[in-house]
Amino acid sequence: MMPAFRFQLQAVCAKTLARAGRFDTPHGPIDTPAFMPVGTQGTVKALLPADVRATGAQCVLANTYHLAQRPGAEIIARLGGLHRFTGWRGPMLTDSGGFQVFSLDELRTLDDDGVTFRSHLDGRELRLTPERALELQEQLGADIVMQLDECTPYPCSYATAATAVERTQRWAERSARAQQRTDQALFGIVQGGMFPDLRERSARGLASLDLPGYAIGGLSVGEPKEVTMAVLAETTPLLPLDRPRYLMGVGAPQDLVRAIGLGVDLFDCVLPTRLARNGAVFRRGGRLSLSRAELLTAEGPIDATCACPVCTTHSLGYLASLHREREPLAARLASIHNVSALVQLVQEARAAIINGTFADWQAERLRTLAAARSLVE
């Protein structure tokens, strides 16, 4: 275990699997549970590093698939790596690029050694292997790097999921062997579809590699939420207690609250920024569309209980007006608020875990969120 990536558990909940911890990286600590906003091209859409800092987020995720194509991992390396390129000085995480490649569907062919695909941008044929995915991520220079994995769709057969588990295990081993840099934490990714025994095989296999962290992949791919949570509940207990656990691509408030209770430490999702660009903002009382005409005269903030820089400065009327004018500031302000809202949510969970009140906090929050949802739907 690299000393730069110490993971310290600070508190565990007595009634659930929730835990609070601190994950050190060369660019600073991440207090867990943590929500990480997604910066596809290295930058969280519409936000500058100072905006992201203002949300309270500590770690930013960037997509290797997109960056490797444009501007290219070599160019970013030449410009000093992702941190210098983007101006974000805190911890960063890059994915392997695999998830985007697997989404290409018709455009890719998979074998045991890797995956060949055509770029969605220019049709160029490209190849991703575990070694190449790691090489790209070493050029990009994030603090946390992800192994190339085979992410199975939902639904998928037992045989397909089993093959994906084997392949992902071998690719994790190859990734660990290929790693050159000692200042990056390599995370393995648990697969296994919705099959408990495959999830177990995958988790145990990866755990035997003693990696600095583990992700739970292949969830939130279209399955019902109850299935997501059931698989998660069976997977996290099989992962080492003293390593951070990262649930990929999950970010709806109620999912965060539930998954924290199942022992997840790290989350990422494009949801808050994507919703923001579509003019929707999070409130304790449910999502709100900025298009509603009556908001133009609303003097209060988006959410009076929110401590974010948007809610403490701007009226909902101003935001609604910017949104109607299609002014890019609307997306920016809504993005700052939405990311802040999720960061505050996980920080509340963290405080409750440390104070020993998580189970009550969770029950209360899930009730409020369920009421809000039924109002909206």
Add this chain to the structure above:
Amino acid sequence: MMPAFRFQLQAVCAKTLARAGRFDTPHGPIDTPAFMPVGTQGTVKALLPADVRATGAQCVLANTYHLAQRPGAEIIARLGGLHRFTGWRGPMLTDSGGFQVFSLDELRTLDDDGVTFRSHLDGRELRLTPERALELQEQLGADIVMQLDECTPYPCSYATAATAVERTQRWAERSARAQQRTDQALFGIVQGGMFPDLRERSARGLASLDLPGYAIGGLSVGEPKEVTMAVLAETTPLLPLDRPRYLMGVGAPQDLVRAIGLGVDLFDCVLPTRLARNGAVFRRGGRLSLSRAELLTAEGPIDATCACPVCTTHSLGYLASLHREREPLAARLASIHNVSALVQLVQEARAAIINGTFADWQAERLRTLAAARSLVE
């Protein structure tokens, strides 16, 4: 003269008409010469108040025509006025809306009492009189408000220009009589086309009203630059020395440098932000398009002599990459830089006036800018 709007001359150039001063407003001072970025809808496109502050700009301009239609001056008044609505705490200026109405051409009819026009948004018939323009601006609540004037096109006949001068004079008188608020400085606007005797008549007529400031309108409407400067040179000496002079709609670097030498104190222009949204940035060595492929690997800043937050943080390679991805941050960063570049230019002019070196500085700057232009064109 309202005490809140004291204008103090701090230095005058011995060789040109340039002057350095300080114009106090209820929301703080404006050190002149000053460049004011344009916030059409109250907000400088793509920039938050903190971004605008980071450019060094002290005063922001907003367009009454646009704000009065959406969200409406009454709504802004109800939300606490422009300063609270936008979160910009420094001085603000609103135009009268006349310039936009006169640009509507086919959609408007003019009489001695005012102008009737159809909204470019929804075709509604609307009417603007000197009193109504002032009322709208009192609802908006900027520090500096502009009289409704008749802005003549280029070219235009002597008779048309003469009528516009008479009308603008009467409208200035009506505006002054209509004014209710004592915390807003009403500026008159000199018209007269390109005719020196009409410009003189207009300047003297308005000066007799003892207004807190004067604008030079009807320039930069398509005439050759040499004509603009010739008319300006004949107009500014006719305006009171102890009142700020505002040249409307001028912002190209070489025009700023020349007009400051002709005794102008205030400027506004959409140029820096519009260019930025189109991916062009100012450099001492000339404008640069962010689309150029070789910029993707450029490690240095846009302009190594620029002290703006973009040039001190980000590489040109990063900006070029954001621009290629059509990421809204590209427009934002380029806008911050471009506005900063003009603010720094007028601040340099100001320092040179105070140090007594303006004439040399001006000659040197005009040489550099001419060389840069010939390189670009």
